[in-house]
Amino acid sequence: MSEHPLVKEWLSQLQANGYRITHARRVIVEELVKSQKALEPVDLFTICRKKDPALGLVTIYRTLDQLDQLGLIQRVHQADGCHTVMRKQNGHEHLLVCTSCGRTVTFCGDNFESLSSKVASETGFAVSDHMLQFFGICPECQGQKDGAN
Amino acid sequence: MSEHPLVKEWLSQLQANGYRITHARRVIVEELVKSQKALEPVDLFTICRKKDPALGLVTIYRTLDQLDQLGLIQRVHQADGCHTVMRKQNGHEHLLVCTSCGRTVTFCGDNFESLSSKVASETGFAVSDHMLQFFGICPECQGQKDGAN
């Protein structure tokens, strides 16, 4: 029952940017914040509908756009495209994604300082950002396939 | 006029996998191999149509699928999705993508050996792969905005 502190934070951010706090937005934010899986818009729609049967898919798309503009969510890259989203991690955190079920965990410890400046000077590009993800099979999915584990 | 050696290589690979070498496939492969930019299917279609005005967009999609299955191309991740493709680099090479024009160069030098095994043991995931891209502005696009450079 306890409300995830990020929900309050996100709703405040929306409000601070001139958006109203509506029932639809609250439901969507709650589900996005708590999800441990990368979700497609239509997945999120299905989940949110259980809390608000009148919700429209179009509101999912609109709200995702808004949260994206506020930098609160990110697309998750997978072999077949970037159709899922998750809440954005801190700058130094990246995603490890289960290719079987979409479950994610985060990790940090990458350090591209020297590599990116080396690449920048060699190519003339002004390097401003990076995207890093690890892929693998989560413990639960390993168990299902291997039997006893 | 000289033909890119990769064209021959890709066509051989297609043939080795039971595909016929057709005019459409040759044109598509030539353009993909030579492109320095990440391309959307419809971009590739427009480009290839200049060499083969009868080409159908559906053949672009089909050929991209085949090349993808052979591991010859990869999706390029960008902030708004993964709608573009490029030829795949060697395992240790990654893409630096211009967020303004899509031009790409490659770099290597990342080393996730120890990080990925650390993450694996901490999370229980079987980590098998990673995806890394750098983003920035290429020299040409820098010049256009800044004036003299």
Added chain:
DNA sequence: TCCTTATTGAAAAAGAATTTCAATACCGAA
């Protein structure tokens, strides 16, 4: 050259995302 069949492009269909619009819910001002 001939024959088999993989491949093709057009058209239709399916799927995903966006736009339009009238009804409604939010929220600040009385």
Added chain:
DNA sequence: TTCGGTATTGAAATTCTTTTTCAATAAGGA
């Protein structure tokens, strides 16, 4: 608390992308 302006909503229509179907064609081995 009520009221009123307007941001937000869901349904429907539209647009954009990708896939499927199918008859005609072209690749390439015999």
